[in-house]
Amino acid sequence: MHLVIIGNGITGVTAAITARRLAPDARITLVAAESAHHYARPALMYLYLGHLRYADVKPYADWFWAENRLELVHAEATGVDTAARTVQLATGPTLAYDQLLLATGSVVRTPGWPGQGLRGVQGFIGLPDLERMSRATQGIRHAVVVGGGLIGVELAEMLHSRGIRVTWLVREARYWQSVLPPEESVMLEAHIRRHDIDFRTSTELGEVLGDAQGRVRAVATTTGQELPAEWVGLATGVTPNLALARAAGLATDRGILVNELLATSAPGVYAAGDCAQHRQPAPGEAAVEQLWYTGRMQGETVAHTLCGQPTPYRRGAWFNSAKFFNLEYQTYGRVPAQPEAGLASFCWQHPNGQHLLRLNFREADQAVTGVNALGLRQRQDVWERWLRDKTSIGTVLAQLAAANFDPEFGRQHEPAIRREFERQFPGIAVAKPRRKGLFG
Ligand SMILES: Cc1cc2nc3c(=O)[nH]c(=O)nc-3n(C[C@H](O)[C@H](O)[C@H](O)COP(=O)(O)OP(=O)(O)OC[C@H]3O[C@@H](n4cnc5c(N)ncnc54)[C@H](O)[C@@H]3O)c2cc1C
Known part of the structure; x- marks a missing residue:
């Protein structure tokens, strides 16, 4: 059996390690575009803060993969032929698979503001974003973060740690109001402001303004206020990465549609983690789960199915x-x-x-x-x-x-x-x- 996994995030890697344990003789290949080795995505901010080095956020030593006969391919998968059961890579040969797991994660979601393509405007989701942000924020004095939620607060803290004045725009009337009850929002807003963040609720980005060189210089709110910004962080959410699933002709909605075994619409093709959308989530559960621990659980569950032990995904308590x-x-x-x-x-x-x-x-x-x-x-x-x-x-x-x-x-x-x-x-x-x- 040749199991090919696209994506070396927590989902893909957990699936690979679990599959190795369950099927000692299987050939397992992990294809990943972003980094040669798996790293802990939630720890990205600590690299910017200087609390950790890159080596510290890799949970497995580089020898681990060969030792466990997990073949690593550092390349982008650009297509899947589900009839021929092959994966096309941007570089290198076509890979034949018996079973395929898509664990392609998320991409940044932006509403398409005018000026969002200017230099110094970006989302924050992976290593390339960290590198861009590190370069672009060197020596700057003002930054704007757009969007509430968890990535927004990380960006605010990262910028603040380097003495950069942060204005943080949140469209809603209170912080993370879709998730938190009012008392929690109010307490967190006060806490954020105590850290010298200019935190503005009910404030919406209208346009990003650039200079003659195509670099951001300010943002304009929908009420016409202009705020200086040498860097703008877009933290308006993430959405499942569907590029490869669409290229493969799989059924998608917000995410790649999967049943309780995490099987997609094509035989032998599964999807798990941030990129998957459950066709029938249990009552009160989300159809798309974009969390570290749910990625790990889905990766572990789908590995059982891939190794001939069909196992429905059950998340348990949130x-x-x-x-x-x-x-x-x-x-x-x-x-x-x-x-x-x-x-x-x-x-x-x-x-x-x-x-x-x-x-x-x-x-x-x-x-x-x-x-x-x-x-x-x-x-x-x-x-x-x-x-x-x-x-x-x-x-x-x-x-x-x-x-x-x-x-x-x-x-x-x-x-x-x-x-x-x-x-x-x-x-x-x-x-x-x-x-x-x-x-x-
Ligand atoms: C800054 C940040 C902080 C976070 N903090 C937390 C936290 O504290 N707690 C928490 O629970 N969650 C957190 N999350 C969310 C969590 O990291 C994700 O839910 C989790 O990483 C999803 O894992 P995954 O393996 O499904 O996808 P990902 O980790 O996104 O991995 C998918 C990988 O697949 C690769 N890929 C995609 N398409 C292709 C292709 N065609 N070819 C090759 N490779 C491809 C991508 O480049 C990527 O490396 C955070 C996310 C971010 C961005």
Whole structure:
């Protein structure tokens, strides 16, 4: 069996390593255009910040691939003939495959603003972007970041670390409002502004303005304001990379359409990770998942199917984490941005604006359904268990220390969290903490 995988991101690489374990005799080839070896994409910003070197963000040593008989081809795949089962490379020979996995990731999404092609205007998704950004931001004084969300905050932090004045434009009325409830947005906006970022909500980019040499010099907002900018970062989201799937004639929508085995519309061709779109996602789950851990899970799952052990993809409880400057964010389960009928939402905030805990639970049976934590580190294994077991909010509050990654911290805030819960929900009993004396 010759398995060809396009893309050496977390999805493709997890699939390759899993397949090697399950099928010791298979020939496995990884084709990748961006880099010769796999690297951790979420760590890109730390290269710019100078906290890590490129060698530090490669999870596997260069000898690992040959040692595990994983053949690496550093080239772009430009076409697939699904009838002949061959992949066309931009350089080098055509590759014949028995099974093909597309793990082509995402590309930057931009609405097509006038002037977005000027020099010094770019998205941020991979190594070439990091290199362009590093060169273009040397010695500059003003930059503009466009678009809320997680890549926006990374860009703001990166620029800020080099003493560059950052103006950050967000079209929505509040930060990441499609994902976060209002209290979280407000807390993060204040936190971002404390880092000297000129953060502007309800402000939309109208046009990017250039100088005579074709370099960006300013941006104009839709209300006609002109802001100086020697560099503009576009953080308006990513979208599945469909170029190869379209060239292959596969069925696509927003992403490459796959069934629960991650099989595409062509026999022997699978798609997973950021580029895939589930035809029938489970209730409450997203059709397109663009996260590191879901890429890893999809890669591992599809490898089983590719190796003759058909395995449906089941994501399990939702999880995400991020960092907003020095403030950590974690979410487990479902925490909708807007109130929902039948769902109660308890939110505690420390008066210093550095810590927030939101616990959502069903009104009917008080089973906890999700948590948002800002500035509080929670244990994933504990939350997964509480969500799976439909643990009651009263029990969760009593046992909150068990979810604390940092028990020192728990000693300071858990009594206050419980007192606030009893104030907001006087009708719901909170069980006594399990270990007497732990909560001060
Ligand atoms: C700056 C940044 C920070 C992020 N931070 C986080 C985070 O903190 N947590 C989190 O959960 N997620 C984060 N993400 C998202 C996460 O990195 C992605 O969800 C994940 O990398 C997707 O993995 P993938 O393997 O599906 O695709 P990718 O990692 O995008 O890899 C796909 C690879 O395929 C290659 N490729 C595409 N087409 C071809 C072709 N035709 N021929 C050859 N090669 C091809 C691409 O060049 C690319 O290298 C971040 C993303 C970015 C951009």
